[in-house]
Amino acid sequence: MKKPQGADLVIPALALGFAVYFFVSIADLAWEAKANGMVIGAILVGLIAIQLVRIGIGLAKGQASLGFSPLWEPREALGKRVGMVAVTIAFIATLNWLGLTLGLALALFAALWIMGARGKTLAIVPLAVALAAYLLFVALLQSDIPHGPIERLLS
Amino acid sequence: MTWEFLLGQFAAQFGLWWIILPAILLGIVVGILPGFSPQNTLIMLLPLTLAVPVEQAMAFMISLYCANHLAGGIPAILVKIPGSGGAAATTLDGYPMTQKGQAQQALVLCFTASVFGGLITTFATIALLPWLSQIGLYLRSVEMVVVMLFGLTLIAVIAGKDPVKALIAGFFGLLIGVIGTDHIYNTPRATFGFLELYDGVPLVPALIGLFAISEALVMIEEKMIVDQAGRERAMRARWADTLEGLRLSLQKWWHIVWTSFVGLFIGITPGAGASIAAFVAYQQSRLWSKHPERYGTGIPEGVIAPEAANNGVTSGTLVPTLALGVPGGSTAAVMMIVLQYHGMVMGPRLFATNPEVAYGVFVSMAVAYIFMLFTILPLARYMSRVVLIETTYLAPVIVLVTIVAAFGERQYLFDMGLALVFGVIGYIAHKTNYHVTAILIGILLGPLFEQYLVRALRISQGDLTVLFSSTLGNILWGLLVLSLVLPLWRNYRQRRNQAVE
Numbered sequence: 001m002k003k004p005q006g007a008d009l010v011i012p013a014l015a016l017g018f019a020v021y022f023f024v025s026i027a028d029l030a031w032e033a034k035a036n037g038m039v040i041g042a043i044l045v046g047l048i049a050i051q052l053v054r055i056g057i058g059l060a061k062g063q064a065s066l067g068f069s070p071l072w073e074p075r076e077a078l079g080k081r082v083g084m085v086a087v088t089i090a091f092i093a094t095l096n097w098l099g100l101t102l103g104l105a106l107a108l109f110a111a112l113w114i115m116g117a118r119g120k121t122l123a124i125v126p127l128a129v130a131l132a133a134y135l136l137f138v139a140l141l142q143s144d145i146p147h148g149p150i151e152r153l154l155s
Numbered sequence: 156m157t158w159e160f161l162l163g164q165f166a167a168q169f170g171l172w173w174i175i176l177p178a179i180l181l182g183i184v185v186g187i188l189p190g191f192s193p194q195n196t197l198i199m200l201l202p203l204t205l206a207v208p209v210e211q212a213m214a215f216m217i218s219l220y221c222a223n224h225l226a227g228g229i230p231a232i233l234v235k236i237p238g239s240g241g242a243a244a245t246t247l248d249g250y251p252m253t254q255k256g257q258a259q260q261a262l263v264l265c266f267t268a269s270v271f272g273g274l275i276t277t278f279a280t281i282a283l284l285p286w287l288s289q290i291g292l293y294l295r296s297v298e299m300v301v302v303m304l305f306g307l308t309l310i311a312v313i314a315g316k317d318p319v320k321a322l323i324a325g326f327f328g329l330l331i332g333v334i335g336t337d338h339i340y341n342t343p344r345a346t347f348g349f350l351e352l353y354d355g356v357p358l359v360p361a362l363i364g365l366f367a368i369s370e371a372l373v374m375i376e377e378k379m380i381v382d383q384a385g386r387e388r389a390m391r392a393r394w395a396d397t398l399e400g401l402r403l404s405l406q407k408w409w410h411i412v413w414t415s416f417v418g419l420f421i422g423i424t425p426g427a428g429a430s431i432a433a434f435v436a437y438q439q440s441r442l443w444s445k446h447p448e449r450y451g452t453g454i455p456e457g458v459i460a461p462e463a464a465n466n467g468v469t470s471g472t473l474v475p476t477l478a479l480g481v482p483g484g485s486t487a488a489v490m491m492i493v494l495q496y497h498g499m500v501m502g503p504r505l506f507a508t509n510p511e512v513a514y515g516v517f518v519s520m521a522v523a524y525i526f527m528l529f530t531i532l533p534l535a536r537y538m539s540r541v542v543l544i545e546t547t548y549l550a551p552v553i554v555l556v557t558i559v560a561a562f563g564e565r566q567y568l569f570d571m572g573l574a575l576v577f578g579v580i581g582y583i584a585h586k587t588n589y590h591v592t593a594i595l596i597g598i599l600l601g602p603l604f605e606q607y608l609v610r611a612l613r614i615s616q617g618d619l620t621v622l623f624s625s626t627l628g629n630i631l632w633g634l635l636v637l638s639l640v641l642p643l644w645r646n647y648r649q650r651r652n653q654a655v656e
Binding site: 007008010011012014015018019021022025026029030031032033034035036037040041043044047048050051054070071074077080081084085087088089091092095096100104107108111112115116117121125129133136137141142143144145146 | 184188196199319320322323324326327329330331333337338339340342343344345346347368371372375376546547548550551552554555556558559562563566568571572575578579580583584586587589601604605608609612613617
């Protein structure tokens, strides 16, 4: 069976894209500002070239394919994984309106539901974690985390 | 300084137990959470520390600081989430021990290495303070370039079966570490137009993303983070496992001693911190080990080395602060503010004019470590039960709580998004065997390496030979070359012996 190595190209592709952007962004700077980045970037590009050659040899010999399956296997966990990332994005995006306590409780409820939790724990865990977060971040440490209806009600 | 004075100091500090114990508790809670550094916590509590007498304020701050350093290893061992940069190296062997069902032993190793590492270096500091304070003067930018390279060689050391992938990950991290304004002209580099990146990539979101979020996204593939055998072992956790951890610690006492001194010497240097100390100690521990191939599979030395070193840093950081008036780190800077507010003049005179404060700080540290041993060691048995929580509950709590913690360091919503981006990068790296620790080492050490290198080159007006211009620097270069050549020579000899057999 051919080894799926397309996934192995994602990190080098990200690194290469970033290195190119880095080189462009420092093109006009003084040598002190770009010397270190130039050296690191050049070595990184060299290493990526070696990795591309290695994968190319595997493809030419018929031992590898450009499959991306390692990134989403096992398939049954893919939905949970994507769901968790989506819930996290929604949590960050709505934090300014919902505040820490309500936002965290709702996000945890949604994430636990996606993960397959049901019954009493689906309500108890989000409430307990949100309460603990309120006590630590808002009441004790008084951090500047966005306040919402719950924080305003309790203040 | 006489024995009577020292004993009097110890008696006075033990009398402050009512301050030390709550500080330890708060330090542990804050240390477990990535994102809440001791300096942030101390800044938030400044109204309290400025209001009480200086001895009490210092006992509180020192105890919180030491407990914070110790506690960072707890989540690193249990769920592969380092509570701070200093505990990142602990994940390399701590988490594999947990996966093998040895979480309790790993926690005990972490606690004993931290406490005894901290105690040994504190006593050494008290005894050798006048000489230790001089070390910071000899370690200049040239020497620090080589110290940073010691840490960076760990990227090659942890490479394992695929050095190209590890090096790509390491250099990717190094390049990410260069993001932000440069050290001479303050011109922004590769910031994607975000003002939030002008100070460089913040460590906490990177740490949370690469370790906590990526690990949580991977752990949902299994019902629990330990296999069936590990689960059964964790369910049978007894006090005997705590004793087993203590026995392992005693067996490796010399390892605790010498790696804690690595932390002490690195801590003395202003700017260098627990992260570099822990990585250098791990790298050196592996280098001089008779079985380096077992590192990364969950062995006691891999937990002891980084933990003893990052607690050795605690006393080292305070040496330049008190003896020279140069804060050894950001937490030490906050302590200096409190000392100065109370009218203390930093520098050599402090030891003559206020010896009870100057030496009292280190005595307070020793007392805090002694209290910590008795308060936290019995908890290892109960903490290790975390591995029995199903990933259905563990993964969402880890992702969302650590995302909130990412906000803690700089109080930017941007950092929460950044942590998620690093989480996705970490997940891809994890699934395709690009070492996330190598990326983190790059992000951690990249800016420090650049800072020292550019400073050295600036002084020499671009002349690279400056890097070989000092005796101490050249000795360090020699040791670095030895560090790189020794494993190769050892491998060659091993292969030759196998061929002969």
